[in-house]
Amino acid sequence: MLGRQTVLGGLAVAAMVAGTAGAAAQTAVERGAYLVNTVMTCHNCHTPMGANGPDLGRAFSGGTPVFDTPAFRVRGSNITPDKQNGIGTWSEAEIETALRRGVRPNGVPLAPPMPTGFYGVLTPADGKAIAVYLKSLKASPNKVEAPVYNAPFEREVLPGANKPADPASFSDKVKLGEYLVTIGHCMECHTPRIDGKLDVSAIGAGRQEFAGPWGTSIARNITSHPQKGLAAWSDDEIKRAITQGVSRDGAKLKPPMGYGFYARMTPGDLDAMVAYLRTLPPRE
Numbered sequence: 001m002l003g004r005q006t007v008l009g010g011l012a013v014a015a016m017v018a019g020t021a022g023a024a025a026q027t028a029v030e031r032g033a034y035l036v037n038t039v040m041t042c043h044n045c046h047t048p049m050g051a052n053g054p055d056l057g058r059a060f061s062g063g064t065p066v067f068d069t070p071a072f073r074v075r076g077s078n079i080t081p082d083k084q085n086g087i088g089t090w091s092e093a094e095i096e097t098a099l100r101r102g103v104r105p106n107g108v109p110l111a112p113p114m115p116t117g118f119y120g121v122l123t124p125a126d127g128k129a130i131a132v133y134l135k136s137l138k139a140s141p142n143k144v145e146a147p148v149y150n151a152p153f154e155r156e157v158l159p160g161a162n163k164p165a166d167p168a169s170f171s172d173k174v175k176l177g178e179y180l181v182t183i184g185h186c187m188e189c190h191t192p193r194i195d196g197k198l199d200v201s202a203i204g205a206g207r208q209e210f211a212g213p214w215g216t217s218i219a220r221n222i223t224s225h226p227q228k229g230l231a232a233w234s235d236d237e238i239k240r241a242i243t244q245g246v247s248r249d250g251a252k253l254k255p256p257m258g259y260g261f262y263a264r265m266t267p268g269d270l271d272a273m274v275a276y277l278r279t280l281p282p283r284e
């Protein structure tokens with residue numbers, strides 16, 4: 001779809017939650033930090049790039065990447081609580097609405113590179129936790145070029161992602177995995193597009209191309225297809241690909257997938273993700 005200028009290596013994520021023993025022991029701000037800094041890869045689009053990946057000294061201050069299309073030209077926003085140049089005047093509820101429905105407090109919709117079509121599924125507690133965490137960040141005065149909108153755009157919602165998930169269902173590992181794969185917006189990249197729209201009949205089949213400083217990478221088939229997908233892979237091989245960016249044959253995988261962030265997921269969350277991927281019907 002879009003030429004993403006994002007690069008991610010195995011970087012150290014600041015403000016991480018060390019040892020997330022159990023969700024029950026976490027405060028909202030800790031849970032928000034976990035989601036934002038790991039599976040949801042917000043840094044990938046909201047933290048400026050340094051020489052070795054996102055510059056965490058300027059975490060969430062925005063400016064890169066640039067998404068330049070005929071319909072819009074937008075940049076990752078400053079999502080720190082700065083009152084002038086960030087989202088410091090937004091309430092927690094307004095932040096949640098932006099995430100879940102893709103609309104700012106002033107009514108202006110967010111352009112689709114911000115994957116809000118995947119975030120409606122956030123449980124009530126997780127939606128709030130993210131808002132609380134963003135409010136707790138250090139404010140950055142970084143001013144980001146204002147978005148330019150030339151033509152209307154459609155918001156795409158992944159089927160099933162339009163309403164909050166029931167956390168009680170997460171005792172089922174596959175359901176938890178489905179939730180994590182949804183908020184990790186894996187299928188935004190790993191599903192082919194027809195005329196720019198996700199082909200939901202081919203979820204997980206890959207094929208989208210991403211151009212950047214790395215050249216071009218093509219999202220792969222992550223369904224349970226016996227030859228083209230992951231059916232023959234071991235769980236550990238799938239986990240290594242997600243967290244280290246190494247394919248089954250040992251070849252290094254390219255950006256823009258945020259391997260270094262997924263690497264910070266808890267072992268239990270990673271297991272659940274793999275369990276869900278195994279249930280994806282095989283697709284060519």
Ligand code: HEC
Nearest residue numbers: 040041042045074075076077079098110111113114115147
């Ligand atoms: C694939 C890239 C991408 C990812 C991942 C992403 N965002 Fe965004 N986000 C954007 C872009 C681009 C914009 C600006 C859209 C526009 O100007 O229309 C944006 C806008 C926003 C805004 C609105 C800011 C404003 O001032 O209008 C918020 C809040 C936000 N993102 C929070 C998040 C959070 C929290 C996460 C992780 C849970 C996240 N984003 C993940 C690309 C992304």
Ligand code: HEC
Nearest residue numbers: 184185186189217218219220222241247248253254256257
């Ligand atoms: C921003 C786009 C993007 C997102 C989001 C993304 N991926 Fe990827 N992924 C890619 C691309 C592109 C490749 C292939 C890179 C290459 O060929 O060098 C890839 C490769 C992979 C591979 C390796 C497959 C193989 O045959 O080597 C797996 C497994 C994978 N992704 C799973 C996931 C999962 C699970 C998620 C969500 C947690 C995810 N991806 C999120 C773009 C993305």
